[in-house]
Amino acid sequence: MAIEGVDIVKAAAFIGAGLSMGxxxxxxxxxxxxxxxxxxxxIGKNPREAGLLTRTMLVGQAVSESTGxxxxxxxxxxxxxx
Amino acid sequence: xxxxxxxxxxxxxxxxxxxxxxLGAVGAAIGEGYTASEANLAxxxxxxxxGDIFKNMLVGQAVAESASxFALVIAILMLFxxxxxxxxxxxxxxxxxxxxxxxxxxxxxxxxxxxxxxACAGISRQPAAASQLTTxxxxxxxxxxxxxxxxxxxxLMLIFIDFSNAPLYPTWAALIGAGLSTGxxxxxxxxGGGLAAGASCEGIARQPNSVGNVTTTMLVGQAVSQTPSxxxxxxxxxxxxxxxxxxxxxSASMALLGAGLCMGLGGIGPxxxxxxAAEGAVKWVARNMNHAGELMRTMLVGQAVSQSTAxxxxxxxxxxxxxx
Numbered sequence: 001m002a003i004e005g006v007d008i009v010k011a012a013a014f015i016g017a018g019l020s021m022g023x024x025x026x027x028x029x030x031x032x033x034x035x036x037x038x039x040x041x042x043i044g045k046n047p048r049e050a051g052l053l054t055r056t057m058l059v060g061q062a063v064s065e066s067t068g069x070x071x072x073x074x075x076x077x078x079x080x081x082x
Numbered sequence: 083x084x085x086x087x088x089x090x091x092x093x094x095x096x097x098x099x100x101x102x103x104x105l106g107a108v109g110a111a112i113g114e115g116y117t118a119s120e121a122n123l124a125x126x127x128x129x130x131x132x133g134d135i136f137k138n139m140l141v142g143q144a145v146a147e148s149a150s151x152f153a154l155v156i157a158i159l160m161l162f163x164x165x166x167x168x169x170x171x172x173x174x175x176x177x178x179x180x181x182x183x184x185x186x187x188x189x190x191x192x193x194x195x196x197x198x199x200x201a202c203a204g205i206s207r208q209p210a211a212a213s214q215l216t217t218x219x220x221x222x223x224x225x226x227x228x229x230x231x232x233x234x235x236x237x238l239m240l241i242f243i244d245f246s247n248a249p250l251y252p253t254w255a256a257l258i259g260a261g262l263s264t265g266x267x268x269x270x271x272x273x274g275g276g277l278a279a280g281a282s283c284e285g286i287a288r289q290p291n292s293v294g295n296v297t298t299t300m301l302v303g304q305a306v307s308q309t310p311s312x313x314x315x316x317x318x319x320x321x322x323x324x325x326x327x328x329x330x331x332x333s334a335s336m337a338l339l340g341a342g343l344c345m346g347l348g349g350i351g352p353x354x355x356x357x358x359a360a361e362g363a364v365k366w367v368a369r370n371m372n373h374a375g376e377l378m379r380t381m382l383v384g385q386a387v388s389q390s391t392a393x394x395x396x397x398x399x400x401x402x403x404x405x406x
Contacts, residue, residue: 007331007332007333008332010331010332010333010336011331011333011336011337014333014337014340014402014406015336015339015343016340017340017344018341018342018344018398018402019344019347021344021348022343022345022395025347025348025349025351025352025391025392025394025395026348026351027351028351028390028391029270029310029350029351029353029356029389029391030351030354030355032355032359032384032388032391033352033356033357033358033359033385034355035384036355036358036363036380036381036383036384036385036388037358037359037361039362039380040362040363040365040380041366043373043376043377043380044367044369044373044377045366047376050376050380054383057380057384061388062387065390065391068391068394075344075398076401079398079401079406
């Protein structure tokens with residue numbers, strides 16, 4: 001099986017896309033879970049502020065999500081643009 | 083240097099068997115160690131009921147052990163498999179099976195140690211609730227085993243399905259990818275499910291009358307934590323059963339391997355994160371039972387957001403399989 005240069009580059013882009021999204025999903029997944037755990041704790045301690053706490057949780061998670069979205073963008077760039 | 087097909091298949095069977103048992107031993111050992119350490123603390127706190135604690139420790143450890151027993155079964159199967167008439171694709175299928183059950187047993191092993199340990203600690207604190215604690219521990223750690231069971235199913239399929247009609251390129255990569263996808267995604271779900279189960283045992287020991295609410299929240303939380311491993315299973319099934327057109331290009335193979343890696347790695351984080359969210363909710367349901375509904379709602383919203391990266395990973399995997 002002869003491997004050409006273009007083929008090797010494409011193969012690397014595909015593996016790279018998989019690694020980018022796969023590894024990139026670990027951090028936000030764990031981080032957002034931590035946020036949710038602490039939000040539950042805070043609501044347990046102070047149920048009256050549940051609405052405020054949920055909002056804070058969602059904003060925090062949205063920020064933490066951003067690196068996951070960067071990974072997705074890089075993966076899609078590797079798949080379709082490069 | 084030319085190898086015969088049989089030699090290659092045998093080589094992969096032995097390497098795969100080694101990987102299966104080697105990785106498969108990691109999780110259960112850590113989990114059981116955690117259970118034993120908590121049991122020791124519990125005995126030092128209340129030596130009078132050391133018998134009960136000891137019994138509970140052994141039951142908890144036995145459940146945690148099952149993940150590595152799955153790995154042992156697969157490893158032994160691969161060592162003594164009949165490969166007289168094997169096709170060369172069997173080699174990558176066997177290697178993938180080893181990776182699948184090896185990685186898949188890690189999370190479930192570590193995870194089911196947490197409920198065992200917390201139940202031992204709880205018995206020393208609330209000896210009257212011992213039977214409730216043991217029951218809850220068994221339910222929780224049984225759910226933790228699900229991802230390991232998914233991995234075993236995929237590993238058995240890889241070992242016993244006949245792939246000899248499929249084209250060698252790129253199916254070899256699809257088979258390894260199928261193993262990686264379920265195996266690695268199971269790490270997060272197993273570990274996360276364990277966090278939730280551990281918190282529920284701790285909570286029941288603190289408030290024995292909260293057992294109904296706590297167990298329900300734990301089961302819902304664990305069910306959501308299992309989702310990434312179900313995504314992994316889905317991608318594995320697609321990789322196993324879709325027929326790929328023959329292609330000598332390296333990129334076609336790497337796309338399929340990349341799909342498996344992507345879903346496998348991508349499932350780890352959300353599985354752990356969902357488990358952490360469930361742990362927080364379960365812990366506080368036990369302390370503040372009146373607000374169980376609000377806590378469950380917050381947990382589910384938090385888990386849904388944490389799940390999103392697993393969904394991105396699945397989308398990229400499916401694009402790699404179907405679009406590229």
